[in-house]
Amino acid sequence: MKQETKPGQRSSFAFDVSRCLVCGARNLNMCGSLEKDELESLTKIVRCETFGAGEALFREGDSSAWVFNVTDGAIRLSNMLGNGKRQVVGFLFPGDFLGFTGADEYKVTAEAVRGAKVCRFARSELTRLRHQLPQLEHRLFEMAESDLVAAQEHITILGQKSATEKMVAFLLMLSRKSAARGGVDNPVHLPMTREDIADFLGLAFETVSRCLTKLEDQKLITIESTRVIRLNDFAALEDYCEEA
Amino acid sequence: MKQETKPGQRSSFAFDVSRCLVCGARNLNMCGSLEKDELESLTKIVRCETFGAGEALFREGDSSAWVFNVTDGAIRLSNMLGNGKRQVVGFLFPGDFLGFTGADEYKVTAEAVRGAKVCRFARSELTRLRHQLPQLEHRLFEMAESDLVAAQEHITILGQKSATEKMVAFLLMLSRKSAARGGVDNPVHLPMTREDIADFLGLAFETVSRCLTKLEDQKLITIESTRVIRLNDFAALEDYCEEA
DNA sequence: GGCGTGATTTGACACTGGTCAATCCCACCC
DNA sequence: GGGTGGGATTGACCAGTGTCAAATCACGCC
Numbered sequence: 001m002k003q004e005t006k007p008g009q010r011s012s013f014a015f016d017v018s019r020c021l022v023c024g025a026r027n028l029n030m031c032g033s034l035e036k037d038e039l040e041s042l043t044k045i046v047r048c049e050t051f052g053a054g055e056a057l058f059r060e061g062d063s064s065a066w067v068f069n070v071t072d073g074a075i076r077l078s079n080m081l082g083n084g085k086r087q088v089v090g091f092l093f094p095g096d097f098l099g100f101t102g103a104d105e106y107k108v109t110a111e112a113v114r115g116a117k118v119c120r121f122a123r124s125e126l127t128r129l130r131h132q133l134p135q136l137e138h139r140l141f142e143m144a145e146s147d148l149v150a151a152q153e154h155i156t157i158l159g160q161k162s163a164t165e166k167m168v169a170f171l172l173m174l175s176r177k178s179a180a181r182g183g184v185d186n187p188v189h190l191p192m193t194r195e196d197i198a199d200f201l202g203l204a205f206e207t208v209s210r211c212l213t214k215l216e217d218q219k220l221i222t223i224e225s226t227r228v229i230r231l232n233d234f235a236a237l238e239d240y241c242e243e244a
Numbered sequence: 245m246k247q248e249t250k251p252g253q254r255s256s257f258a259f260d261v262s263r264c265l266v267c268g269a270r271n272l273n274m275c276g277s278l279e280k281d282e283l284e285s286l287t288k289i290v291r292c293e294t295f296g297a298g299e300a301l302f303r304e305g306d307s308s309a310w311v312f313n314v315t316d317g318a319i320r321l322s323n324m325l326g327n328g329k330r331q332v333v334g335f336l337f338p339g340d341f342l343g344f345t346g347a348d349e350y351k352v353t354a355e356a357v358r359g360a361k362v363c364r365f366a367r368s369e370l371t372r373l374r375h376q377l378p379q380l381e382h383r384l385f386e387m388a389e390s391d392l393v394a395a396q397e398h399i400t401i402l403g404q405k406s407a408t409e410k411m412v413a414f415l416l417m418l419s420r421k422s423a424a425r426g427g428v429d430n431p432v433h434l435p436m437t438r439e440d441i442a443d444f445l446g447l448a449f450e451t452v453s454r455c456l457t458k459l460e461d462q463k464l465i466t467i468e469s470t471r472v473i474r475l476n477d478f479a480a481l482e483d484y485c486e487e488a
Numbered sequence: 489g490g491c492g493t494g495a496t497t498t499g500a501c502a503c504t505g506g507t508c509a510a511t512c513c514c515a516c517c518c
Numbered sequence: 519g520g521g522t523g524g525g526a527t528t529g530a531c532c533a534g535t536g537t538c539a540a541a542t543c544a545c546g547c548c
Binding site: 102108144202 | 321323325326329330331333334344345346347351352375378381384385386387388389390391392393395396397398399400402403404443444445446486
């Protein structure tokens with residue numbers, strides 16, 4: 001396993017299939033659709049990379065020639081507006097695929113939230129493999145569809161919910177996502193800042209802070225530390241963001 | 245071309261490929277990726293249907309066994325919340341594909357806005373064809389990706405823009421979409437009610453009305469009739485929703 | 489261990505946009 | 519032509535959030 005240094009001091013290395021077989025994200029991401037011998041074709045075109053807090057994998061306008069599998073940490077997808085406002089359109093976690101865009105250029109910026117590990121592929125190579133491996137094609141299609149459904153839920157949260165409801169929906173979403181990738185559903189760990197959350201929910205960061213305080217006052221959550229929130233009553237929280 | 249009556253008095257009929265060749269939406273939708281002989285395979289599994297104003301193609305929770313190509317009119321995709329609020333997550337126009345969902349059940353409701361014509365396919369048949377026709381697979385993937393990008397733009401509009409900016413962004417979007425399918429980019433025709441627009445933009449319908457009036461006072465638009473809006477200065481409107 | 493910077497919390501206040509209500513407009517029907 | 523009903527507009531008011539400011543906290547670094 002040779003190791004190199006790429007622009008930006010980022011470690012980047014190729015590896016063999018044995019590494020994929022023990023990858024914690026394998027059953028979550030597109031690789032899970034492949035058998036060992038098929039995985040080898042993927043292994044040949046991938047490099048593993050690490051990004052530090054805030055580092056960009058790509059920015060709005062960059063060529064979409066590279067795509068990624070997230071294997072560790074969290075990635076923030078965002079849009080910047082002319083007036084300096086920022087909308088976070090999604091957070092990606094281990095198992096998520098990063099690279100859907102119908103165009104030659106990315107329309108969003110992807111940055112590591114705190115620190116993240118990813119597998120990097122050339123889109124052209126992956127496209128070639130998709131033609132050879134129908135399982136892979138199918139799995140990627142499913143993942144794109146599921147991203148679309150997630151975006152529609154995000155739209156609904158942004159359009160119809162109050163600040164506190166948004167906050168509750170966000171906490172429940174993180175809890176579900178953590179459980180889905182084999183982690184605990186409680187307490188919820190927040191790798192991102194209050195400002196990231198605010199920009200995801202269309203709020204001011206002060207409002208995020210106030211909503212968390214209010215929910216703790218109501219005993220619905222416990223703020224164990226700035227980045228660890230315990231959900232004290234799932235049923236009540238579900239009701240809170242669905243009905244009110 | 246035999247004609248039948250289906251539940252709900254809806255006309256539904258099969259047809260041969262000659263009809264597809266003159267379909268106005270063909271170059272916009274997934275059919276555009278196919279040659280005449282390939283189109284025939286599609287023709288064999290499709291039925292053409294008409295839906296009246298407000299009629300549902302499917303509702304949240306319905307089986308996702310059917311998928312559609314929109315060929316005329318407009319379709320409204322929406323989510324209902326427990327408290328009676330509704331979020332419109334998208335409007336579909338001729339050329340758009342309706343049926344992306346990663347699951348066995350639809351998570352949104354699809355209704356005709358005023359009146360709409362669609363081609364209906366069994367998902368299972370279409371999946372089979374996708375395996376046989378790589379062009380079709382590729383085109384559908386592209387369309388799913390482009391829906392995802394559109395949803396991310398919608399998220400940004402909902403999260404970061406003021407009421408009037410939202411309204412301007414909406415008008416420009418409709419104008420672009422009309423141009424993209426070969427229509428005029430000005431004036432903009434609105435098949436939907438103020439309430440539909442409000443539920444799309446996360447506003448009250450009174451606010452939509454007020455914003456339109458305000459934009460007309462500023463000479464940026466002319467309300468030629470309730471459902472026809474003339475954009476008087478594209479550059480100024482672009483600036484309005486991008487910067488302010 | 490102390491310091492410094494950035495993140496977070498809390499408070500005071502202003503303002504956008506929601507709510508409720510009245511009126512208007514227009515298409516459709518008798 | 520007049521009536522009817524749903525959609526659209528306009529006005530008055532105010533609740534929920536954003537903004538600005540200050541205080542506090544947390545963490546990395548020396």
